[in-house]
Amino acid sequence: MESFLFQASLYLIAMVIAVPVASRLGLGSVLGYLVAGIVIGPILGFAGSEMEDLQHFAEFGVVMMLFLIGLELEPRALWNMRDKLLGLGGLQIVVTAVVVTLGVLAIGFDTRVAITMGVILSLSSTAIVLQTLSEKHLMQTAGGRNIFSVLLMQDIAVIPILAFLPLLALPGARALAEAEAKGDAHIAMTIIESLPRWGVTLVTLGAVVATVLAGHYLVRPLYAYVHRARLREINTALALMIVVSIASLMLMVGLSPALGTFLAGVVLANSEFRHELESDIAPFKGLLLGLFFITVGAGIDFDLLFSRPFAILGLTIALMAAKGGVLYLLGWAFKLRGRDQWLFTLGLAQAGEFGFVLTSFAASQRILPGTVAQSLLLVIALSMFLTPLFFILHDYIAKHMREDSEDVAEDEIDEQQPIIIAGVGRFGQVVNRMVTSAGFETTVLDHDLKVIQLLRRFGMKGYVGDPTRPELLAAAGLDKARVLVVCLDDRKASARLVAYARRQREDLHIIARARDREHVFELFRAGADDIIREYFDSSLRAARYVLENVGLTEYEASELQKTFYHHDRQAVRDLAELWKPGVSVEQNPAYVARAKELNRDLEAALLTRFSKVRKERKAQEAAE
Structure with missing residues (x-):
């Protein structure tokens, strides 16, 4: 109990000090959280073995964030995004994966490792990007909407990526990884592992359909029943119960909890208690997201960074430059111009939080060697750390290109009025x-x-x-x-x-x-x-x-x-x-x-x- 209170006090103190300072300096809250994590972890050494467990808990903030985003979208609006989801989002994942794979092959890695790293690094950070877009009021711009479409497609793509990665492992290594997983009591077993493939498909579709039907027919009477108690804390408990239950259901059938809660939010977007759900969940989302950013900062391995600083920083900058180049061209192809194109380019140029999960999974499947996995995790963390700076660069570019990019041929004034x-x-x-x-x-x-x-x-x-x-x-x-x-x-x-x-x-x-x-x-x-x-x-x-x-x-x-x-x-x-x-x-x-x-x-x-x-x-x- 004393250890828990000490850790909780430490993280809260770090939030209260670092985030207002970063915001006052115009750096954004995300960079403040990341710096606080660096101070807690690598500098002061207070981040112990519980950091990994804490990071899994903090990732629930991403789940809540996508639920709240879903509440803001009507199903018709989501349907109207289908071209951007499949076209822009799908192309971004495929093209970026190919470019990164070719780059890794050029460095000297074998094909399996190169493809794995290309797929992992094609994803961007949903948590950091959406939080920053929200703070800077850029979500409703053309660049912000396109960024959201790509991030949503990336979250959807995590599921097939998890199914695809084991195919890249050597047969002997894969068998060894599966044997270790079966013997490890800490590995969670989903309820569908024993089913045939057609059964897995049916159960997965059934979970999605159940989520939609529950949102339409179950949540409304349940909310009315709870609301009659007129106790605010029970309303909050119901909101949390909805999110946690859907996330658990998605995990049990092997789907992304973030994707499942986003779908539930879309279903509930037209409900009369949408704003009540938003107000109940928003504080938890903010705290958990802040905690997630702190764990990212605390997880940066400075020993490895200082042992090979130029190589690690060079790889990070090269990754963000390659992703930025792909994003710039795709933005141009999809008719993004000016500030929106730069926002799209700089906003998605990092690796994402799902990269931690996929890298650990690839290492457990013996696809990535341990030293390569550690370096990859560090590159992912550094790219996320640099993201707020890229948004500051966007603000600078947008401010100085406003006059140049928006200037058009001036009219000839043929009348003068008083x-x-x-x-x-x-x-x-x-x-x-x-x-x-x-x-x-x-x-x-x-x-x-x-x-x-x-x-x-x-x-x-x-x-x-x-x-x-x-x-x-x-x-x-x-x-x-x-x-x-x-x-x-x-x-x-x-x-x-x-x-x-x-x-x-x-x-x-x-x-x-x-x-x-x-x-x-x-x-x-x-x-x-x-x-x-x-x-x-x-x-x-x-x-x-x-x-x-x-x-x-x-x-x-x-x-x-x-x-x-x-x-x-x-x-x-x-x-x-x-x-x-x-x-x-x-x-x-x-x-x-x-x-x-x-x-x-x-x-x-x-x-x-x-x-x-x-x-x-x-x-x-x-x-x-």
Whole structure:
């Protein structure tokens, strides 16, 4: 018990310290977990013989993650992915396996070992990649969706790979491995080992069908029964029971538990308690995934690495470069371009967690020699460790290629109107519609060709080009315009545009959209006249509705809303004078002191206005 508590404390302390530091540095949580594992294991030496058992337990986090992903996918959406699953995913596995096999043959290994390593290294890390995509909000991009399709196909492919690998063993070695497996009491025997092949197929299909039917007809009444108890912990127990039971069933019939739970999640995606399942399982998924990443970091064999550093690192970089080359070409063939193509290439260039399982299995089957297996495990771990750095490289490439990759031939502006709208996304579209509907002409500029084409499809005119370019602004009539509306998504670009326009025209009225209060300060200093926080007005409306539904009349809530609005606008102007670029508000005592003083003034103003409105209403009621 003491040993367990010590280990649990150690891992939790490592998570709490390493992960926030990595996140603050922009490295992502996954790299923080991996570094924590390295500190616990190779550096401090606290990772003992229990690490392998702990890793098997932590792999359950991958199972839960795929269950939650399945909950987000409707069966129709999964069916629509079939081309990417079989086409892109299948080609990635086959082509990568062939390329890696040829590379291993060139090094000097025999054909059996080369094919085994090629198949194992063709897989990527579902856990690290999906976690990182989720953190960076890249899952819904074209690159993210294609990555998910490939990873799902790889999880499916693990089953036939496990069936294929024993065929590569020499007959004598295979017989010896089977004899050792039968004599080892710790090797789990599945319930279908004694069945003929047709029986195995039937049992496997039966397990899949049973999972689908249970999701449709059993889980709903069971959940309703448990929900009537109105005990949150029992709901959580039911959610865990569903995942654990399906994973156990899949293991018993020789299927991937991750694949089985993903299928169950898809079946339950349309159920009314989907969000309840998500909220119950998500904390366990996060902790177990973090534990899994820690075990990967703790499992890196630094003794072997330091004994042959150049060879191991060279093989790791060569593997990721080869996989990256294959992925880049496949992405191009499947019409991925720009940032999506680089995300697809760099996101899947590593080996995966299933590589640990397959390598150990291949070693037990006497396909891979022990020293080769140890080196292969280290290459897999190092490639996973480098993956967060590859995502950072993607962010750098995406940031610097945005202007180059998305630039198209700019339109020739043949009309100059008194109102220029720079940026016509969700925010700018509403502004443009209202202004033009009121009978005024606008000149709309946006760098995105698709947005302008969509605008023209609805009968509105717009021009393609970068609104921050001086020559485009001059062609749009900046020297004659009365109003410039800046609605760009890029906060730096919007501040740059406001500053340039103010330098050119002191008399121009500039209206700018701001992301947050700090962006307001930047635009204020740049010279904007009116600054609109994109969520401010909608938040005020929501607050007014809250007040109306807790007892205030519409008039009272409206008056309080107006008071808050005017006070906040003046407060922002006051605070803008104290704001210092590049200095956090916590390190600016004058700003903090003034903000506190303004908050007290706001509370007093609201109370005063509320009392006055109540007295006016009572006086009116008495007069009536």
